[in-house]
Amino acid sequence: MAQPPVNQWKTLDKDLSRIGQLEDATHFVARPLVAPGIALAFIVLVALVATAFVGGEPGAILVIAAAAIGAYMALNIGANDVANNMGPAVGANALTMGGALAIAAVFETAGALLAGGDVVGTISSGIVSPAAVPDAASFVWLMMASLLAAALWINLATMLGAPVSTTHSVVGGVVGAGIVAAGFGAVNWPAIAQIAASWVISPVMGGVIAAACLAFIKARIMYVEDKIAAARLWVPVLIGVMAGTFATYLAIKGLKKIFDITLGTGLLIGLLAGLAFWALSVPMIRRQSEGVENRKKSLKKLFALPLVISAALLSFAHGANDVANAVGPLAAIVHAVQEGDIAAKVDIPSWVMLMGALGISMGLMLFGPRLIRLVGSEITKLNPMRAYCVALSAAVTVILASWLGLPVSSTHIAVGAIFGVGFFREWHAERRARALGLSKGKPVAPEERRRRKLVRRSHFMSVAAAWVITVPASAALSALIFVILRAITT
Incomplete structure (x- = not known):
């Protein structure tokens, strides 16, 4: 009887298997490091570009360091802020x-480059009086500390899954460093009070208008006999209405930086x-609705295209406005270093604007999906109409x-x-359930009504807490960074 063949390669097979397992483990461990590695490469590239533009000038090291921090800030804006524009469209499966x-990257970049403007305020909308800052050197450290603190806070908020206002982060940074540099009297406290009031005004206005819109759609389209x-x-x-609203929105928030447009215009x-x-x-709409069934599900596709267009337009307007949060302080630092004085308004160099636009898009591509999913599907369930x-x-x-x-x-x-939208759906669903239960003589139990909550309360509390502490957190961080920078340089 013939003996079975002996596997001559048994030891080699075991070694290769171990190597394969080691490669799989290495890939698993390295995968989370790919995005941070690309982001770090982008920051280094921006620093090299800044070196090419200002390498031989006095104070070049400050400008190069500020450019790297501005690139870091732009990445964080893309990772956190853009989710608010794209999240609903993704959550609705449009x-x-x-x-x-892809759409957000293209339109964010286009908005920043085409309508981002050439002039920005250096002290974030008059939060700190330029006259109160002792000298240009203190101003440079103030701007650098503000920019770095805002970027670090937004990075932390993104890691925690909290969409926060990048503008409020920059304002908080300017306040914290401004107090250390020029004292409490230099801060425009009425403006800070207005910003604090906006923590309540912004989300309440947005929620009421969205709920009213959904109520109209339900009453006039979804719950009629011939849908x-x-x-x-x-x-x-x-x-x-959507097209007219966005045309006005783009005119007064984006295109006014190219043309002089009043609210009436x-x-x-x-x-x-x-x-x-x-x-x-x-x-x-008549062509799209031909031959479809008379039910609510058939209505969703009629809203898909308008939703995609609105997401693209929101991204354009966001790029036009919020790129200043990344490049405004950097442009102010470049001006202060090159000219040796503090200006209320400064021109933004082309390479600085391009860096901000590309940074926002890259931050979105590398780190945006997590918050897009949270905004689009984890707070409440969205469909194209909502x-x-x-x-x-x-x-x-x-x-x-x-x-x-x-x-x-x-953001708010x-x-x-x-x-x-979510809270309105809860109220509407409970109202219908109560009416249906009464009509059948079976009222819905309180336990069942609690189970039918359509908004995640945990997200509501965490997001609200992040909004409230954004300004004080970035202010405290900025003050600490300013003290460290001043101690190092004196």
Whole structure:
């Protein structure tokens, strides 16, 4: 009887198996380090670009260090703030995560470069009086400490899964370093009080408007007998309202940095755009609704395209406005180092603006998906109709706040709108359940009503806490960094 063949390679197979397991383990451990590695490479690249522009000038080391910090700040803005624009569209399944990242990267960059403006205020909207800062050197350290503190705070908030206001982070940083550099009297405390009030005003306005929009859709489209006929009538109107609102939004928040546009002119632009898009959408909605079933699920696809367009426009406007949070302090440092004085307004060099635009887009691509998922699906469940209400509310609230002269945060508005939609759904569902139970003689038990909550309370509390402590946390961090920087250099 023949003997079975002996495996001559048994030892080698075991060794190769161990090597394969080691490679798998290495890949598993290294995967989380890829994004931070790319981000670090981007920061180093920005520092090298800054060296090419200012390498031979006095104070070049300060500018290069500030450029690296500005790149870090831009990455964090992209990781945290852009989620508010793309989260609803992804949560409603109108966009895939990859599609959302691509659209946001393109429109954030376009908004920053095309409408980002050439001039920014150096002390963040008059939070600290430039005249109170002792000298240009103190001003440079103040700006650098503010920028680094804001970036560190936003990075921490992103790691904790909390969408926070990047503008408030920068303001807090300026306040903290400003107090150490120039004293409490240098801070514009009425402006700080307005910002504190916006912690309540922004989310409440956003939530109320989003809830009102959803109530209208439910009453006029979703809960009528002929849903398709109602959709053909009202969806073009809603698209026109959305188009007009965003045209006004872009005019007064983004394009005004290119053209001198008043609120009245912006509203006129919005009216014309709204009428044009209403007329164009009537035949489009009629074609899309042909042959579909008369049920709520059929209505979702009619809102998908408007939702995608609104997400893109929100990203454009965000890039136009919030790039200043990354490049404004950097531009101020460049001016102070090169000119030796403190200016109320400074020009932004082209390479600085490009760095901010690319940094925001890269931060979104590398670190944005986590907060996009949280905003889009973990606070409350969204569909295209609810997400449409969130996007419309964000634009309408910013316009109303501009008209009323209120300082509001786009982050607070968008997240507040999501909570508003969720809480309205809870109220509406409980009202219908109670009415249905009474009609059948079976009232819904309190335990069952609690189980049907449609908003995660844990997220509500954590987000609210992050908003409240953003300014004091970034202020304390900035004050500490300013003290350290001044001690090192004196």
